[in-house]
Amino acid sequence: MRIGELSRRTGVPTRLLRYYEEQDLLHPERADNGYRSYPESAVADVQQIRGLLDSGLTTEMIRAIMPYLSGPGVLHPPAECVTPQTAALLQGHIERIQSRIDCLSRNRDRLSAYLAAVRPDPR
Amino acid sequence: MRIGELSRRTGVPTRLLRYYEEQDLLHPERADNGYRSYPESAVADVQQIRGLLDSGLTTEMIRAIMPYLSGPGVLHPPAECVTPQTAALLQGHIERIQSRIDCLSRNRDRLSAYLAAVRPDPR
DNA sequence: TCGGAGCCTGACATCAGTGTGAAGGTCAAG
DNA sequence: CTTGACCTTCACACTGATGTCAGGCTCCGA
Structure with a gap:
């Protein structure tokens, strides 16, 4: 999915989705035309990030723990x-x-x- | 007590103690010479403020809830x-x-x- | 083929929380 | 009386998270 849809589905401005990528919290693929392409799981990832940011964690801390946070069963x-x-x-x-x-x-x-x-x- | 002692006893830089006052979180008296004069309880107050800030609350939220936070028995x-x-x-x-x-x-x-x-x- | 919607990057602005330094007043100890 | 430690205000600067805008590309539908 492209950034606009992800933004609509999460309520997070595209500006922030790009910022989270810059902060190494999201890693979308790129289509041939340069557009970001997010997997379905990005919706949950973004909600996770928002929750942690709202809880007062910094992107640095989130970056450190994100790899270990996805639901059980997902690859860690x-x-x-x-x-x-x-x-x-x-x-x-x-x-x-x-x-x-x-x-x-x-x-x-x-x-x-x-x-x-x-x-x-x-x- | 004056700002320097409060700073030493809490480990919080004087800069921040003044900032917290500006943010209406601390309300020291003033001595005749203009020096801030903090009551003993300010040590606990500062630690409380630091804990909440470290937990990700903003000064605005802290200002809103501080009046209701002091230990039981203190005037609310x-x-x-x-x-x-x-x-x-x-x-x-x-x-x-x-x-x-x-x-x-x-x-x-x-x-x-x-x-x-x-x-x-x-x- | 043109217009508009959506995407790209890049830059500048804001806000909160801090750091740091200048310029000057107060006070106690030598 | 001078020195040094401590206090005052003021101001500029930085970081992290976010808003906003400009200039330009892509693509789809009329």
Whole structure:
């Protein structure tokens, strides 16, 4: 599919789809005329990228973890390719993500508690 | 305490402490000589702000939720001041935070699963 | 064959969060 | 009284994510 359709189907401006490619997050083929050609799976990829960006990750972090994120069953780098260094990096990313989750959860709880205290009976 | 000490105790550059004030996240008093004067609680406030910024929230969101975030027992806007509109806004913020948590959790799980699959026995 | 829609690249603009430096005021210790 | 550490404001610059526009190519339908 071409960039316009991908944009319509994901709601992401073409400008950003090109930017994500420049950032090495998307890798469309090129047709003979130079047009980008995206596989069907790009729709899910773009939604994944958007979710992570909206969650505050940088394109750099996303680039680092994307290869390991596609749904189960899709091809990931196999065990042989995963050096201890890579594993350590991944582990570090997991921990950073976890601390974000912790911070957000803590504050969500506080907000919820406040709201519950202040309007105990929202009819 | 003055800005330098607050900076040392939080590890946050003075530049950013001034920026956070400009963004209405901190509200130090001023001494007669014009120096900023922070209460002890500012240390916790700054750490709170940093955590939320690192978790991807904008100063705008932080400004919106900060008044309701300080630990239990500290003064919050009381129930009488909370209009239904305010409550709805807060509820919206909670939901946005929750969707971030969901996205991050989902992907943390995927990364962990991948890592576990690839190095099942990390001696 | 022409017009318009869609694609290309490239450039400049914006916003938030930071870094850095200049020019000058305050204050305590020597 | 001077020096040095600390404070003030102001300003310019950078990065990452994004908006927007210009100039030009491709292709399809009237």
